[in-house]
Amino acid sequence: MSDxxxxxxxxxxxxxxxxxxxxxxxxxxxxxxxxxxxxxxxxIGIDNDLVVGADEEVFEMNNGCICCTVRGDLIRxxxxxxxRKGKFDAIIVETTGLADPAPVAQTFFVDDDVAAxxxxxxxxxxxxxxxxxxxxxxxxxxxxxxxxxxVIVLNKIDLVSAEELAEAEKNIRAINAYxxxxxxxxxxxSLDAVLGKNAFDLDRILDIAPEFLEDVHVHHDESVQSVAIxxxxxxxxxxxxxxxxxxxxxxxxxxxxxxGILAFKNEPKxxxxxxxxxxxxxxxxxxxxxEEVRQSKMVFIGHKLNxxxxxxxxxxxxx
Amino acid sequence: xIDATESLTQRVEPLEAGEHVISARFLNEEPIIAxxxxxxxxxxxxxxxxxxxxxxxxxxxxxxxxLLTGGDDGQIVATKADGSVSILGNEKGKWIDAVAIGPSGxxxxxxxxxxxxRDGKGGLKEWLAPTTxxxxxxxxxxxxxxxxxxxxxxxxxxxxxxxxEFREWKGSHLDVTFSPDGRFLVTSMQENTLHGWRLSDGxxxxxxGYPSKTxxxxxxxxxxxxxxxxxxxxxxxPFKDKDGPMGKAPRECxxxxxxxxxxxxxxxxxxVAIGYEDGCILLCRLTDGAELLVRPAVQNEGxxxxxxxxxxxxxxxxxxxxxxxxxxxLP
Numbered sequence: 001m002s003d004x005x006x007x008x009x010x011x012x013x014x015x016x017x018x019x020x021x022x023x024x025x026x027x028x029x030x031x032x033x034x035x036x037x038x039x040x041x042x043x044i045g046i047d048n049d050l051v052v053g054a055d056e057e058v059f060e061m062n063n064g065c066i067c068c069t070v071r072g073d074l075i076r077x078x079x080x081x082x083x084r085k086g087k088f089d090a091i092i093v094e095t096t097g098l099a100d101p102a103p104v105a106q107t108f109f110v111d112d113d114v115a116a117x118x119x120x121x122x123x124x125x126x127x128x129x130x131x132x133x134x135x136x137x138x139x140x141x142x143x144x145x146x147x148x149x150x151v152i153v154l155n156k157i158d159l160v161s162a163e164e165l166a167e168a169e170k171n172i173r174a175i176n177a178y179x180x181x182x183x184x185x186x187x188x189x190s191l192d193a194v195l196g197k198n199a200f201d202l203d204r205i206l207d208i209a210p211e212f213l214e215d216v217h218v219h220h221d222e223s224v225q226s227v228a229i230x231x232x233x234x235x236x237x238x239x240x241x242x243x244x245x246x247x248x249x250x251x252x253x254x255x256x257x258x259x260g261i262l263a264f265k266n267e268p269k270x271x272x273x274x275x276x277x278x279x280x281x282x283x284x285x286x287x288x289x290x291e292e293v294r295q296s297k298m299v300f301i302g303h304k305l306n307x308x309x310x311x312x313x314x315x316x317x318x319x
Numbered sequence: 320x321i322d323a324t325e326s327l328t329q330r331v332e333p334l335e336a337g338e339h340v341i342s343a344r345f346l347n348e349e350p351i352i353a354x355x356x357x358x359x360x361x362x363x364x365x366x367x368x369x370x371x372x373x374x375x376x377x378x379x380x381x382x383x384x385x386l387l388t389g390g391d392d393g394q395i396v397a398t399k400a401d402g403s404v405s406i407l408g409n410e411k412g413k414w415i416d417a418v419a420i421g422p423s424g425x426x427x428x429x430x431x432x433x434x435x436x437r438d439g440k441g442g443l444k445e446w447l448a449p450t451t452x453x454x455x456x457x458x459x460x461x462x463x464x465x466x467x468x469x470x471x472x473x474x475x476x477x478x479x480x481x482x483x484e485f486r487e488w489k490g491s492h493l494d495v496t497f498s499p500d501g502r503f504l505v506t507s508m509q510e511n512t513l514h515g516w517r518l519s520d521g522x523x524x525x526x527x528g529y530p531s532k533t534x535x536x537x538x539x540x541x542x543x544x545x546x547x548x549x550x551x552x553x554x555x556x557p558f559k560d561k562d563g564p565m566g567k568a569p570r571e572c573x574x575x576x577x578x579x580x581x582x583x584x585x586x587x588x589x590x591v592a593i594g595y596e597d598g599c600i601l602l603c604r605l606t607d608g609a610e611l612l613v614r615p616a617v618q619n620e621g622x623x624x625x626x627x628x629x630x631x632x633x634x635x636x637x638x639x640x641x642x643x644x645x646x647x648x649l650p
Contacts, residue, residue, distance in 0.1 A: 055451060057450055059469055059490075059509065060489075060490075061509065061510060070509075072450075080375075080377050080391065083339050083341070113531075
C-alpha cells in the first residue's frame with residue numbers, strides 16, 4: 001500500500017481557482033517531485049518539469065455495470081509514468097471545469113494495473129464562494145464535484161460578505177456532509193491541508209459533525225444529498241455486506257460516493273469501505289483502540305436516496 | 320515439475336540493463352535493448368547510446384532491419400545494428416503511444432488521435448482516429464495499417480484517399496495484430512478479453528476468460544497459433560482452420576502460480592518462450608506440453624517485459640521491469 005504512488009485529483013468549476021491552487025502546490029518548498037496530468041496546455045502556465053496533457057476520454061466498461069466509466073487516457077498515462085519510477089513522488093490530476101469526477105475516481109478501482117501501482121489520495125474540489133449559489137442552480141457538474149470531494153477549498157472568500165460565506169458553506173454541507181472545508185482567497189491553503197490526506201482511507205468520516213447525523217437543521221439540496229448513519233455498537237457482517245452489495249448494485253447510478261467505518265461482531269479491527277457508484281472496495285484496517293467507542297459510521301452521497309429505508313436496512317444489521 | 324536435468328539456467332548469460340526494459344530483441348544476431356530511461360543497449364557488451372536524450376522510451380518494436388522507439392520527447396527514432404540512429408518523426412513533446420514497422424521500410428506511430436504512416440521513402444500521411452489510437456499493426460502484405468481505438472479497429476490504406484474501413488466492437492481496444500496470412504485481425508481489450516475479426520467477411524470472434532489484460536501476443540512461425548499473456552499460463556489460440564479459434568478451446572502452456580507477462584514463439588518450431596510476472600521464464604513445446612526452465616523466479620527483479628529470438632532460433636533474449644536482462648544460448 002505505502003509504495004503505491006499517491007494521486008490527488010483536483011476538480012472545480014470553471015474559474016474557481018484550480019490552476020492557481022495547482023501552481024501554489026507546485027511552487028511551495030516541499031521537496032517533492034510531482035507528475036502533473038492536466039487537460040490542456042497553455043491557458044495558465046504550469047510550473048513543473050513533468051506535465052502531461054490528457055484528453056479526458058471517458059470509456060464505458062463492458063462489464064455489465066452501466067455506470068462504470070473510466071478515463072482511458074489516464075490508464076495509458078499512468079502506465080507510461082510508471083516507466084519513469086523514481087522521477088516523481090506523487091501525481092496530481094487536474095480535471096476540466098465541466099468534468100464529472102466519477103470516471104477519474106473509478107479508474108483507480110477498476111483498472112487492475114493502475115490499482116496495483118497508484119492509489120487515490122484525495123479528491124480536492126475548489127469552489128467559488130461568490131458564484132456557488134448560481135452555479136448550483138445551473139450547473140449539475142458543480143454538485144457532482146462537491147459530492148465527490150474529500151477536501152473542499154472554498155475560494156474567493158474575500159469577494160463575499162460573512163452572510164454569503166455562511167450560506168455557501170451551508171450549501172456545500174447540504175450536498176457533502178463529510179468533506180473538510182478550507183476557506184481561502186486566491187487558493188491560499190497550506191499544503192498539508194490538501195496533500196497526503198489518505199482521504200480515501202476514510203478516517204475522517206469520524207469527523208462528521210453531529211448535526212449532520214441528526215439531519216435536522218440542514219436544508220438539503222434537492223438533487224444531491226448526504227445520508228449519514230451512525231450505529232452504536234457492533235453490526236453483523238453476514239447481514240450488512242449482502243445488503244450493501246445489493247443496495248449499491250440496485251442504486252449504483254444514484255450513489256455518487258459512499259464511505260464507512262464499521263465495527264463488525266467479533267472483529268478487533270475496523271472494517272473500512274468506500275465506493276463510487278456500483279464499485280465497492282473494503283478492507284479490515286487497524287484495531288479499534290481501547291479508548292474508542294465501537295460504532296459504525298457511514299455516509300452515502302447521491303441522488304434520490306431514501307433515508308428512512310437506508311436507516312431501516314442498516315438498523316436491521318445491528319447485533 | 321521441473322528437475323535440474325531439464326533446466327537451461329546454466330546457459331543464460333546476464334546483461335546489465337539497469338532500467339525498465341521496454342524491448343529486448345536481436346538485430347543482426349546482436350542484442351538490442353530499449354530502456355525506459357531513453358537509452359538503447361547494443362551487443363553483448365551493452366554499448367549504451369541515447370537516441371532520446373533525456374526523454375523516456377515509452378514504446379518500441381523491431382524487425383530484421385531496425386529498432387523503432389517512441390518517446391515522451393515526441394521523437395520517433397530508428398536505431399540500426401551499427402548504432403546509427405535516424406529521427407523519423409517529431410511530435411514536439413507529445414507522448415508517443417504506439418509504433419509499428421511494416422513491409423519495405425514503412426513505419427507508423429501515433430500520439431493521441433493522430434496517426435502518422437511513413438513509407439520506406441519517407442513520404443508521410445496523417446489520419447485522425449475517432450478516439451485515441453491505442454495500438455498499431457501493419458498488414459504483412461501491402462501498405463495497410465490497423466489502428467485499434469475505442470469501439471473498434473480502423474483499417475487504413477495510407478496511400479488511398481478513401482475513408483479507413485471500420486470494424487466495430489464495443490469497448491476499449493488496446494493492442495492489435497494481423498495474423499501472418501492476413502486472414503485474421505486480433506485485438507486485446509480493456510475488459511480482459513481478446514476480440515478477433517475474420518477479415519474476409521467481418522465475422523466476430525471473442526476469446527475470453529483472462530484474469531487480466533493481454534499485453535503480449537506472438538504468432539507461431541507457421542502462422543497457425545497465437546500465444547497470449549494475461550493468464551496463469553500462456554493461452555495459445557488455434558488459427559489454422561477457416562473459422563480460426565471459433566468454437567475451439569485454446570491450449571494452456573506452462574501453468575504456474577504467476578501471471579504470464581510476455582510470450583515469444585520460436586521462429587522455426589512450435590515452442591513458445593513464456594515470461595511471468597515473478598521473473599520466471601519457461602520454454603514450452605506446444606505438441607506435448609514439455610517444459611524447460613530458462614530462468615527461475617527472482618525476487619525484486621520484476622516481471623518479464625520483453626523477449627525475442629534470433630533468426631535461427633538458438634538464442635533467446637529477455638528483459639524485466641526492474642532492469643535485469645540476459646541471453647539464453649541453446650545447446
